[in-house]
Amino acid sequence: MLNPYVDLTDPQNISYGNPGLQPATTHVVSVGFNSFVKSTSINVGLAHDFTASAIQQLTTLGADSVARTTSGNGGRNQRTNLTLSSNTTLFRKLTIGANGTLAHVRFSSTLGGGRAPTRA
Incomplete structure (x- = not known):
């Protein structure tokens, strides 16, 4: 991604790196709870992470x-x-387990001159 070499393999689709890229740093906050009752364990986790200045491709x-x-x-x-x-x-002799994750993700970009939020 940093290499400024211009790839002209396909003259209709040119790609090149950006030596001016800055590192992207992700911040994570998480909390967890674990409980054991007789022969049953319950685990709950909540996490939030965010990255400002994330590296994205622009065409x-x-x-x-x-x-x-x-x-x-x-x-x-x-x-x-x-x-x-x-x-x-x-x-x-029989163990039964269940797992599940619920997630909310939001991506946005200022590349290309506009801010276009995308949710997934």
């Missing part, structure tokens, strides 16, 4: 109908996760 289509792709620090990513898991032992 522009020129008047010459040539697509040019590079990378830039124009993204912002946010994610919140709720994780639940539990297991219990039945009849001394």
